[in-house]
Amino acid sequence: MNAEQSTIPRIWVFVEQQEHQVHPVSWELLGAAKRLSADLPGSVVEAVLPGHQVADLAPQAFQYGASRVYLIDNPVLEIYRNLPYAVAVSQLVKEYRPEIFLIGATTLGRDLAGSIATRVSTGLTADCTELSIDPANHILAATRPTFGGNLMATILCRRHRPQMATVRPRVLPMPDPMPDATGEVVSVPFDMREEDVPVKRLRLIRAEEQPNIEYAEVIVAGGRGMGGPEGFALLQELADALGGMVAASRPVVDAGWMDASRQVGQTGKTVRPKLYIAAGISGAVQHRVGMSGADVILAINTDPNAPIFQIATMGIVGDLYEVIPALIRQVKGQSHDGQAHL
Amino acid sequence: MTDRLTFDAIVVGAGPAGVAAALTMARGGLNVIIIERGRFAGAKNLFGGVFYTHALADVLPDYWERKPPFERPVTEQGYWMLSPDSAIRVMHKSERYLKEPADAYTVLRARFDPWFAEQAAAAGALLITRTTVTQLLKDERGRAIGVDTDRPEGKVYAPVVIIAEGVNNLLTQQAGLIASDLPPKYVALAVKEYINLPAKDLQTRFGLSGPREGVAIDVFGDVTLGLPGTGFIYTDQSGISIGVGMLLDEFVTHRLRPYEVLERFKRHPVVRPYLEGGEVREYGAHLIPEMGYDRMPKLASDGVMVAGDAAGMVDALHREGTNLAITAGRMAGETALAAHQAGDFSAAFLSRYRRSLEGSFVLKDMKQYRRMTDFLESSPQFMGTYVNLLNEAALRYFTAHGIPKRTMEHDILKMVRERRSFTGVAWDMLKLMRAMRG
C-alpha cells in the first residue's frame, strides 16, 4: 500500500447526482466535512462521484470544498441501483480506508449507506443532526435523535474505519461556494456489465411537480387550528407577500387539507428556513423536530399553553384569522412592488 | 367450507367473573374460549380497590403459591367522615389482620387481571383478546347457541354462553335477561388516580412499618359534597389509589364534573398532606352498576348465564364486587359443567345457578341491602347533614374548655334540632335500620 493512502486522514463525502443534477445535501456535507477537518489535524476533504459522464460536475465539488474528486464512471452507474453503486463505492473505500465517510440521507443515500457499511464491515450512524470531532481521541461523534426525537444519542465508532454517517437534507447549513477553487480528479476504474446487474429500471413515473418546502427560506405553516382547508389560501397570501411557501403539520395532511409534500415534522420534512410562521399549530414534539432549526419562529395560537410557544422567538395568543390578515397588510404596506423587503 | 368454530363453552369478558367461570370449566375438562375486547385481560377494568381473597381461594385453592400480584394486605381500615374543613376518622387496626394470605389486599386491576387470566389459560382455556362480541347467536327456538364477534369469520358456537361483559350490558339485553340500559339513577361513575409516593412518605404518613401492611380508607361526606357516594384512599405498593364515585344522575343533576370532584377531594385540608410530593401516574374512570337486588337481570335463560357487573352483582356498602363476581363466575362454571354432564342447557336446568347464588353471600347480601341505593338517594342527609353535624359536634366537644359542659351539650343538641329535628333523626334511624336489615 502506498504511503499516501495509509496515513492521511481522509474525510469523504458522497456526491449524489441523478439525471446530472447534484443533490444539494452533498454540498451541505462538504461544508460539514470542512468543519470537521479543522479539528482533525492533517486531514483532507474529498468527494466521491459515481455516475456516467458526470465529470463536468467535479468542479462544483471543488467549489464547495473538496480537494479531490474520485470519479467512478461506468454506464451501469447512470441510473441508481443498489448493486453497482454499493460495489463501486465499497471497492474504493476498501482501497483508501478513509477516516470518515458522509452520505446524504436521501432515498438513494439511505438505500446505499447500509450496504456500503456492511460490505466494508464498519459502523454507520443514520440521520445525524450533529457531527463533531472528539478532541481527546480525534474520533467522530455523531449525534442523532432516537425514540421519535425524545432522546438524543451520540454514537461513536471507535475502531472500525471509515466512520460512516448519514445526514438528512437541510439539517446542515449550505456552505458558500468558492468560485475559484480547484482540485484533483482521480479516475477510478470500475468493471461491471449491465448483465451483471439484477435490477433494471423499467420506467420512472414522475410525480406531478411537487413543491419542495425543504429549501424554502420562508415558510408559513398551518395546523389543526386552521379549522379547514379554506384558510390555507390566507396563508398562501402571506407566503406570497414574504416570498415563501406554505407548509402543514401532520394532522392537516392526515385530514386531507394539504398534500403530504407540504408536511413538516418527524414523518414529513425537516426545514431550516430563516423564518417559520406557525399558525394554529400546537407544536407537538413530532412537529418541532422538523422545524426547530429555523432561525426565527413566529407562532400564533389561541391556546396560551401550546408547546410551540416554548420554542418560538415570539408567540401570539390570538385568532390567526385576525392576526394573519393584519400581518399581510403590514407586509404589503411596507413594500412598493407588492413584495416585502425586510 | 370453513369448519365452524365450536367450543364447549364461551365466556364473554376476561374480568374476574369471566375468568373464574373459565377456570372452573377448563379444570373440569371443558373446551373453553374467553373472548375479551381489550388489548389484554384487565385492559378495560378499573376499581378502587380492595380484593377479598376468600372468593379466590374457593376457585383456586393454591392461589397463594402462584404468587398473585397483590399490592398490600389490608391491616388497618376504616372510615373518614369529612365536613368541608374537618374529618372524623374511625380506623380499626389489629394484629389479627396480619396473616398470610390476608383476608383482603389492595389490588391494581391492570396487574391482577392478566395474572388471573393466565391461570385460566394454564388450565387450558383459550383466551382471545382484542375481539368484541357483538351478538348472541340463537337458534329458531331462541336458545343461545354461540356468539358473533367483530372479526371476519367471527362466529363461535357453544351450547352454553356465560356473559361476563361488565357494566355495559349490551349482550345481557340481547339475551333478553334485562330490558334496557341502566338508567343514570342506578349506575355510579367513579374516577380515580394512582399517585406514586416515595416509600418513606408512604410509610410514615400511613403508619406502615413495611410492605406487609396496608391501609384502606373509605370516605364520606364532603368528598361527594354531601351527596350519596363515597371516596376512597387505599395504599398500594409504591403509592396510593385515591378516588371518588357518585351516582351518575347526581353528577348530572348537580352539574358536577367527576374530575373536579376528585380534585376537590384531593385538596381537602385533611387529605392534602397525605398526597404532598406525590406524582400522578394514572387517571381512570369506570361505571359501577348500582341497580340493587330488585333490578338485577334474570340470571339464566336457555343456553346462557350472566355473572359479575353485567348481572349487577355489586355491594357498594361493603365495597364488594370483585368477590361477588368471582364467586358467581365459579358457580356459573360449575353449573355449565353439570349441564354438559346432563346434556341439558335449558333455562330450567341452568336455574340451579341462581339457586347456588341464593344459598351464598352473593344474593343473600344483595337481597339484604336491596333498599340501599334508594335509601341513600332519598336520604341525602346521611352523607351531608349528619356528617357535618358530627364534625361540628366533635369540634364543640373538644374545644369546650372554659365554658360549662352543659352549655356545650346544649349547643350540640340545639344544632341537631335546627338542622334535622329530633323526629327527623328518629325517622332516619328507623329508615337506616330497615335499609340495613333487608
Place this chain on the structure above:
Amino acid sequence: MHAVVAIKQVPDTSNVRIDPETGTLIREGVPAIVNPYDLHAVEAAVQLKERLGGGQVTVITMGPPKAAEALLECVEQGADRAILISDRKFGGADTLATSYVLAHAIEIINAESPVDIVLFGKQAIDGDTAQVGPGVATRLNIPLITYAVAIEEFDLASRRAVVHRRVEQGIEVLETTLPALLTVEKEIAPVRHAPLPRLIAAARYQPETWTATSPIPFDPQQIGLKGSPTVVGKAYTPAPRSGGDVLSVADLGLDAVVARAMAVIGQAHVRDLHSFTGAVS
C-alpha cells in the same frame, strides 16, 4: 412461494417519555408493538401468498423473550411459522451485528426451504436507521429494493418480480431477479383486521426459539456488543430551544402585537426573497 419477513418489537414511540433526570427511557406503561412498517411487510407477504394461491410465510425477529408476542401478532395476520432469535449474547447489537444474525438465520431457513423473497419494514420507529434491511440484502448477496410501495408482478417460474419504489421524483418501476429483499412502505399492503380463526391459531401457536448456539451456532465475534462497531457514547434529552415573549391580542390589542411581530420578522433578514428550491425535488 416462501417469504421470510423480519420484524422488530418496539416501544410505541408516540407514547414514549424520557426521565428528565437520568436521560433514560421510561419503559413502564409504554406498550410494546410490532414495528408498524413490519406489520405491513407481513401483510404484503400474506397477500402475495393469497395471490399465488399458496405458499409459506415465515416471520423472524431478533429480540428479548417478550418479542414472542410480536411474532404471535404476525401469526394472527397470517404468518405460518415464527422464529424468535433470542440470547443474552445478542444484546448490545448495532445494525451491523443485527444484520449478521438475521442474514445467518435466513441462510439456514433457506437451506431447509428455498426463500423467494425477504421483506422488511422500511425502518424501525425506535432506531429509525433503516440500515438493517440493506445490510441483510448485502450479506445474502441478493438484490435490494428499498421503499417498495407495490409488488406489481411476481413470477416464480421466470424468477422475476416487478416492484414499485417511491423516490423523491415519483415512482420507479423496477424489475428484479428473485430472490430479492424489499424494504416496504405502509402502502404496500393495508393491515387487515385478522379473522378470528387466525387469532385462535396464534393463541395455540408456540414460536420456535433459536439461541446463539442452538439449533445453529452464530459466530460469537459478529454478534452482540462484540460484533458492533458503534456504541452509544452518551444519551441526553435535547436541550430545549427556549421561547421568547408570548403576547396576547386580547391584552395588548391587535396593532401593538402585529407591530412587534413585524419587528421579529425583520430579524429573519429575508432579503430579496429568493427561495432556494435546489437542484433535485
